[in-house]
Amino acid sequence: MSSTTIQWFPGHMHKARKEIEEAIPKVDVIIEVLDARIPFSSENPLIASLRGDKPVIKVLNKRDLADPEMTELWIAHLEKEHNVKAMAITTENQNEVHKILELCRKLVPNREEMGKNIRTMIMGIPNVGKSTIINTLAGRSVAITGNQPAVTRQQQRINLQNGIVLSDTPGILWPKVENPHSGFRLAATGAVKDTAMDYIDVAFFTVEYLKDAYPSLLQKRYELEDELPESEIELMEAIGRKRGCLRSGGKVDLHKASEILINELRNGTLGQITMERPEMITQELIDVALDNERKAADKAKNKEERRKRYLRNKR
Missing domain, CATH: 3.40.50.300 (P-loop containing nucleotide triphosphate hydrolases)
Incomplete structure (x- = not known):
């Protein structure tokens, strides 16, 4: 997303x-x-x-x-x-x-x-x-x-x-979310309609943050006794198996597992969780600024290349 x-x-x-x-x-x-x-x-x-x-x-x-x-x-x-x-x-x-x-x-x-x-x-x-x-x-x-x-x-x-x-006043959003991480957090906490989000994408983003910031809450809620898996997909599969989110053949229904995670985050069942910290945001804003500079430079470069091609073709 x-x-x-x-x-x-x-x-x-x-x-x-x-x-x-x-x-x-x-x-x-x-x-x-x-x-x-x-x-x-x-x-x-x-x-x-x-x-x-x-x-x-x-x-x-x-x-x-x-x-x-x-x-x-x-x-x-x-x-x-x-x-x-x-x-x-x-x-x-x-x-x-x-x-x-x-x-x-x-x-x-x-x-x-x-x-x-x-x-x-x-x-x-x-x-x-x-x-x-x-x-x-x-x-x-x-x-x-x-x-x-x-x-x-x-x-x-x-x-x-x-x-x-x-x-x-009406609850207003803004034309564009500059920080892509904020888009995921807004979706995870329910600030946008669920039809505007992909549960699996948002759950992967959320669980990746939670395993670093609140691993003990994940272990307790989903009875994950062993060390948490490294990747978010493995962790979501482990949560899905614990909650019986299985399809035929024993495959994990990731969408169902994602809905469970997001809903339990929203209603507080997972515990008291804050999805962002001040120092984290400072770094993210620096990254966004650098990314915008890179995109602007690429745009200017492409424009100059198109101009040169146009001039060559006119000769």
């Missing part, structure tokens, strides 16, 4: 981007909901380009599914950015969710002092739990929730009746 195989930017998302761009100047605080398991990959680069100097609260939701130590590292990493505060929550704990509003008040105290509402905008990629957070803050069902990406399709303004007005 490459970053171009997913329909990242359907029409309603393009419309949402334009609406958000127009609304941001009237907002005091931006709340961006991230998936605590993939804080970088679930962070929308469009927000960084649109927010200007607005204060941003990065809410790492689903902290109960993520590795607690990694979550602390990510909070410290995110807060290195100017005017950014980060916090980790789970929507299972309503008190944690309401702390978002406390932080909003701290970031723009002058609004309340002037007797004005704090105007906030909440954003987040699909299926990150944004609608559940909104309903908790509002104390009533005002946003559609669902376990599928892209449920919210249009903006709405919600007066929380406590001095804060919240603008909800």
